[in-house]
Amino acid sequence: MMNENFSFTDVATLREQARAHTEDGAVTAGYRLDRERLLQLLNEALATELVCTMRYRRHHFVAHGLRAQSVAEEFMVHANQELAHADQIAARIVQLGGEPDFSPATLQARSHAEYVEGETLQDMIRENLVAERIAIESYRELIQYIGDADPTTRRMLEDILAVEEEHADELADWLPPKGSALD
Known part of the structure; x- marks a missing residue:
């Protein structure tokens, strides 16, 4: 769908704007979001x-029980995917002129998800599912906040969200029907 009311910036103005504030890197004059607020939100996502x-x-290392080996292997796959998400978010924070916050001292406080160890394999699966559901909702809200103002960040978060939804589906499939035990 074409926006009939849209007008392109003339080339001379684009060139002038590109030469001004080159220290801002990829963030140009047309960037419409509150960058400081977005950086804070992205650092929360990173945490x-x-x-x-x-x-x-x-959970990968301590899982035990009847189906522990296959589930533990999948926990490590998920861990590696989560780490890749963290790397993507950290890189985007830097592109936006911010500093990724890896401080262990404040990590838990900035994270939307909790670090719950779980005692049984079923507890671990359930806690990971809860965390995925929190991440899913957090990413949906962040994507809505961004809207069309930052398509690069939005696309990155949409890709991450898709993986988080896959994780949640897998974890939900591993839970036994209510009333039965997994361990």
Whole structure:
């Protein structure tokens, strides 16, 4: 659908704007979001991904029970995907002129998801599912906040969201029907 009311910036103005504030890198005069607020939100997403990475890794190493080996292997796959998400978010923070916050001292406080160890395999699966559901809702809200103002960040988050939804589906499939035990 074409926007009939849209007008392109003339080339001379584009060139002038590109030469001004070159220290801002990829962030140009047309950037419409509150960059500081977005950087804060992205650092929260970064913290969430890092906490999820650590929880999945722990669960990989301590999982035990009837189906533990295959589930533990999948926990490590999820951990690696969460770490890749963290890397993508950190890189985007830098592109937007910010500093990715990897500080362990404040990691848990900035994360939307909690670090819950879980005692049984079923507990671990359930806690990872809860964390994925939190991430899914957080990413949906962040994507809505961004809207069309930053298509690069939005696309990155949409790709991450799709993986988080896959994780949630897998984890939900591993839970036994209510009333039965997995461990």
